[in-house]
Amino acid sequence: MITTNMNVVAGLDIGTSKVSIVIARVQQKTLEVIGVSSVACNGIKKGAVVNIEATTEAIKKAREEAELMSGVKISSAWAGVSASHVSSFNSTGMVAIRDKEVRRDDVERVVEAAQAVAIKEDRELLHVLPQTFIVDSQSSIRDPIGMSGVRLEVGAHLVAANSMTLINLRKCAYKANLQINGFILETLAAAEAVLSNDEKDLGVAVVDIGAASSDIIIYQNGSVVFSCVVPVGGAHLTHDISIGLRTPATNAEEIKIKFGAAMANLITDNDVIEVASVGGRSARSVSRSSLAEVIEPRAEEIITLIHDAIRKSGYADMLGAGVVLTGGASQLEGMAELAEYIIEMPVRKACALNIMGLKEVVNSPSYATVLGLILLGSEKQKNTPAMAKATTFIEKIKNEISQLF
Ligand SMILES: Nc1ncnc2c1ncn2[C@@H]1O[C@H](COP(=O)(O)OP(=O)(O)OP(=O)(O)O)[C@@H](O)[C@H]1O
Ligand SMILES: [Mg+2]
Structure with missing residues (x-):
């Protein structure tokens, strides 16, 4: 196994629903993805560590899997910080x-x-x-x-x-044998991965709809002018399905991904789905349109809150390139259409641009953040003079040691 070299860079996205590590060779703005791993983690709530052991284990497993896939041993990664913190x-x-x-x-x-x-x-x-x-x-x-x-x-x-959020994230990574090169705002990373320069110039809002939150960043004339977080995401839809259809959360999650839709009037088929019940009761049959009727009010609420945040930013009238949706929950059928209807602007769903290598594996908006972390991280790495790199490294080690004992 070879070790990380100058143009092999790793990204670490510690999201509410999963820990993702991607290893890529970086050539200018193009990533050749060579290792990918995504591990479910319940040690994180709204971007903050609530269980050190569970988070450490998830990072360790993700690192080992990504290393195995790539044949490259990584010692460090660029990590994301949730906009909630x-x-x-x-x-x-x-x-x-x-x-x-x-x-x-x-x-x-x-x-x-x-x-x-x-x-x-x-x-x-x-x-x-x-x-x-x-x-x-x-x-x-x-x-x-x-x-x-x-x-x-x-x-x-x-x-x-x-600072405490950063210390805890760094501690978990360190325990999983991974140094953090630096932290990057997750929304900034997601936007870097999915936007073209033209969109940034024209004015655009990127909305990363994750599990716990929907994070917004707005660009005007090529620069970031506004960022904020709306504390609702895909997990709220799962919760509503679980309550509405009286089914365990894991089943609700599966049903949402396989059969869910954000707008009931998009369902044209009369397909019926089998829904597991709780407390040993037998499974029931529910139509797809009934499932969509449970999802629709919450999807509308999420998009309305996003719309309000964009309006309050004061930049709503300057978004020539409209809204770009990314993050796992943006994949819900009809989400972009609902957003276009409520926000009254062009809305597109987006995955990362300029990806080579294991392109098919990371071809999901859930990977936009981690791929952006690699892009921005490698840029920072390039711009940091060698002496500063050495000093930062020593400072990091000192910090990590003092945090651990
Ligand atoms: N195909 C799909 N259809 C609908 N929802 C989906 C789909 N795939 C994933 N999701 C939802 O996306 C959410 C996870 O998205 P993502 O991986 O971007 O979140 P995260 O980074 O873990 O969370 P956060 O950014 O809030 O910390 C979950 O709620 C999941 O149910
Ligand atoms: Mg996320």
Whole structure:
């Protein structure tokens, strides 16, 4: 077995319903997937660890399976952080341009100035995402390097994560023999995997409908301008089916995936499905349209809450490329159609773009986040100077050791 090298990168998505690890060779923006594993995990609730042992075991199993499939041993991975455990806001920074012409270090200083905001003690700054620059009175500049002026300003989207959430995730990975290279906001990763640059430029909202939550990120003029989380997802649909059809949760999950639909009027067949009962009672027959009638009100509620969040962001009228749905629950039959009807904008369902290798295995919106983690992680890896990498690595080891004892 060979070990990870420069262009072999691993992503670790610790979602509410499963832990996924993907190993890929990275060439620019294309991923050649060589190892994939997804392991069910009940140690996570809404993106936070609630059971260290169960989460550690799931990461370990996922790592071993992905390694076996790829023939590559991984020692580290880029991990995702759920939007439920971050706070995000916009900030600005301003500096004097040193030599009357903007250089790289002026840009670095102004981005640093935008970070100079009070962040709560229990938070760790995860991302500073520059939006547009202003040189003197000229605004809406994407790349100010080489421009003449005396004053440089930047608008940036800042994302800060709950430190304890990060410590617990790092602890579980460490116990499963996996170093965390760094944490990346899951929605940012999912968006990176599924969006084209044109969509980012035109204005687009990406909604990752997972098990516990639906995470939203909005792009305008190529940059992130807004992100938030709506605390409902696929698990709520399963719960309603379980109650509505009086069937155990595992059966409700299976029925939802195989026969569920978000809109009852989409069901044209009269197919009848066998539904297991609880308490030793015999199974019952239910029509697909009755199942859809149980699902529809909750699906409508999820989409309505997503719509409200997009409206409240203030960017609803600027989404030229509409809404892109991803995440496992976006696969529910009729979900995109329902979203298009309620949100009144073009809606498309999306999986990751530019994938090679085990493409068929990861061809599901459930894998968008982990594939995006690899894309963004490898970019960060490339941009980190060797000395900084060594220092960060030593700091991480120190942190991990101090957290464990
Ligand atoms: N074909 C399908 N049809 C309908 N729902 C599906 C389908 N496949 C998966 N789901 C649902 O998608 C959800 C899991 O999606 P995903 O893997 O994106 O979530 P997660 O990352 O584990 O959770 P979260 O992002 O909320 O932490 C589950 O509720 C599951 O039932
Ligand atoms: Mg997820």
